[in-house]
Amino acid sequence: MPDVAEHALGPTLRxxxxxxxxxxxxxxxxxxxxxxxHFSGTTRSDAISSPERELDATAVTAIDAAxxxxxxxxxxxxxxxxxEFYGLKLMLSPETLEPRPDTETLxxxxxxxVREMAEREGACRILDLGTGTGAIPLALLNEVPQAVAVGVDISVDALATARLNAEALGLAACFTALQSDWFTKISGRFHLIVxxxxxxxxxxIGALQPEVKRFDPLLALDGGEDGLDAYRTIAAGAAAYLEAGGRVALEIGFDQKADVSGIFGAAGYQLTADAFDLAGNDRVLVFGR
Structure with a gap:
């Protein structure tokens, strides 16, 4: 990059x-x-109103490295x-999946x-399996103050990140991060398992985009030989932790609706709702018993 004295905001952007x-x-x-x-501490408005604004050496070095x-x-x-996920700023770490807009569909x-259950019961208890950044439960908690959530992950790094996100969003009082291999450390019952x-x-895995396979954690991607291992585990275990009238909501791969529906059907569930992602692919399934 040229000398810092030449680095106004507008030319730096270009x-x-x-x-x-x-x-x-x-x-x-x-x-x-x-x-x-991000690295200059400026905004889009600054670039429009003050493109001649000089950036300091620290900002220039950071931008160059980024x-x-x-x-x-x-x-x-x-x-x-x-x-950002569902309007919330979520910190990332090496062992968290980067939350995507498609997951906002869930x-x-x-x-x-969640709103209906909170109004009817005075609370809605949510369990998130493989919570990562805490994106799904924190988005729900932010929208429904009467809800409480337990976010489960096997990764200590992910759980620390989820706790930090809950604290930063003012949601720590209603969010618990728990290390567990799926249901192994879970107790109690929940109105919603996600x-x-x-x-x-x-x-x-090898055919994924380089940005995904190199930087998203393998544990959050690899679903086993047919991609369905986690769904079998959830379908087999969820009933013991689900309140009567509760729901299980899952994100799925674009071609997995029939297989996942079959797995849950065999475990005594019925499909109660589904949704497409932003590209029009099957992405979310909701089951009840």
């Missing part, structure tokens, strides 16, 4: 975009903006250390049920 375009990054405009704004990481394939939100689908489990077939 130079960042040019570097990403030259490297073949798929979304150069938004990635350049996110990187420059652009190199992006050019080398690291996802932009991993570089920033956070991602929140949208179960939110009316999960975005690993559902990629083991043999398909």
């Amino acid at each position: 130079a960042a975009r040019s570097r990403l375009v030259a490297a073949g990054v798929a979304t150069p405009d938004i990635d350049a903006r996110l990187i420059v704004e 652009l190199e990481r992006r050019i080398n394939g690291e996802p932009v939100h991993r570089i920033l250390g956070f991602r 929140v949208d689908l179960v939110l009316p049920f 999960s975005n489990p690993p559902y990629i077939r083991s043999t398909d």
Whole structure:
């Protein structure tokens, strides 16, 4: 990068975009903006109103390093250390899956049920299996103050991140992070069990986009030989922890609706709702008993 004295905000943004375009990054405009704004402490309004604003040496160095990481394939939100989900800023860590907009479909689908249960029972108890950043339960808790949630993960790193996110959002009092291998440490019953489990077939991991297979944790991706291991575990164990009239809501792979429905049907569940993702693919299934 040129000398810092030459680094006004506007030219820095243009130079960042040019570097990403030259490297073949798929979304150069938004990635350049996110990187420059984050590491310079500026906003989109600043770029419009004060493009001549000079950036200090620390910001220039940080932007340069971040652009190199992006050019080398690291996802932009991993570089920033956070991602927005359902309007909430969630911190990321190496062992958390980066929450995606498609998962917001699950929140949208179960939110009316959570509200209804909270109004009728005075509370709605939620269990999230494989909580990662805590994205799903924290989004629900933020929308329904009467709800409480337990977020389960096998990863200590993920649980620490989920706790930090709950604290930062003012939701720590109604969110518990618990280390457990699926149901092994769970007690009590819940009105809603949710999960975005690993559902990629083991043999398909190598064909994933480099940004996914290099930077998302393998434990959060690999669903076993046919991608359905986690669904079998949840279907076999959920009934012991589900309140009467409760629901199990799951994110699935685009081609897994029939298989997952079959697994839960054999375990005594009925499909009560489903939803497509932003691309029109099957993405969320809700089951009741």
